[in-house]
Amino acid sequence: MAELAEEAGITVRTLRFYRERKLIPPPRREGRIAWYNEHHLARLRTIGALLERGHTLGGIADLLSAFEAGRDVGELLGLQSPLLPPWSEETPVRLTPEQLADHFSRDITPENLSTSFDIGYLATDGDEFVHISRRLLDASTELVNKGIPLTAVLEAGRKIRAHADALADIFTTLIHTHLLPHDLAHTPTPTPTPTPTPEDLQRIAHTIESLRPHAKGVVEAELSMAMDRRVRAELEGRLRDRNGEQADMREEGEAEA
Structure with a gap:
């Protein structure tokens, strides 16, 4: 012990x-x-x-x-x-x-x-x-x-989790604002929220399930394009740095000659 x-x-x-x-x-x-x-x-x-x-x-x-x-x-x-x-x-x-x-x-x-x-x-x-x-x-x-x-x-996972939560907020806001039944989504604050019926719940579940591939597709497409932009910028930056170093070396060689 x-x-x-x-x-x-x-x-x-x-x-x-x-x-x-x-x-x-x-x-x-x-x-x-x-x-x-x-x-x-x-x-x-x-x-x-x-x-x-x-x-x-x-x-x-x-x-x-x-x-x-x-x-x-x-x-x-x-x-x-x-x-x-x-x-x-x-x-x-x-x-x-x-x-x-x-x-x-x-x-x-x-x-x-x-x-x-x-x-x-x-x-x-x-x-x-x-x-x-x-x-x-x-x-x-x-x-x-x-x-x-x-x-x-x-640490990267923690940051990605935060961004993923933000993305989830965007999608759920879209669903809540535009796709939920009007009487459930836009009830004035002072009025008690109506109890959803079994039909309401079934419709909400079907709507959310049907949006799954579209939400995943949007995130995957945007991430792919963002990676393309970042990788391209990184490679172009490294290429500029290398060309600059080579130019400096040529100038030094010419000066010595």
């Missing part, structure tokens, strides 16, 4: 308290010896990251209990709506601590784990991690393999 506490950067007293609250699984026992492993350490680091984000121990216990009972965290937090189909088509990925380390090697640090939890890329499920998206995991792994530090990848 003392070795685990030291490795996790907490006191033995805190570790005992976590055990009493059942925030970590019990150790493997051989007689009077209690053996802890990397799964316990990963759980402690997860708890530390969640505490840094402002979660209470009671809230963390609820989250971990929900994971272990097979409940969805969105359900626990009241974020899932049974009325509308999910827009996202992303597939979560379950990873053991060893598998996560295989993806990112030495870049698995408490700071990077904390950032991943903060952005929402990672969650915990028992002794395993759950990554929110197979595509995001694959892209992050490839960028790290190309030599970009995971810290920089996560």
Whole structure:
């Protein structure tokens, strides 16, 4: 227990308290010896990251209990709506601590784990991690393999998340302002919002579902064209710099001659 506490950067007293609250699984026992492993350490680091984000121990216990009972965290937090189909088509990925380390090697640090939890890329499920998206995991792994530090990848992910939220705001404003039933979208503020009928909800769900490919197409087209503009500008700038250096070298050679 003392070795685990030291490795996790907490006191033995805190570790005992976590055990009493059942925030970590019990150790493997051989007689009077209690053996802890990397799964316990990963759980402690997860708890530390969640505490840094402002979660209470009671809230963390609820989250971990929900994971272990097979409940969805969105359900626990009241974020899932049974009325509308999910827009996202992303597939979560379950990873053991060893598998996560295989993806990112030495870049698995408490700071990077904390950032991943903060952005929402990672969650915990028992002794395993759950990554929110197979595509995001694959892209992050490839960028790290190309030599970009995971810290920089996560910071880019945080910025992209902010821009994605802004894009989502634009699309939802368009839908709310122009496509929702008139009596639901434009009711004056002092008037109580009317309760939508099952037919209203079905129509809204169908409208949102039909717009999915168009919204994705707009974002992909704009991003592709923006990348073309930036890459072209970058290459032209480098070409100008190289031509300028060559011109300077020629002038120096002529001066020496």
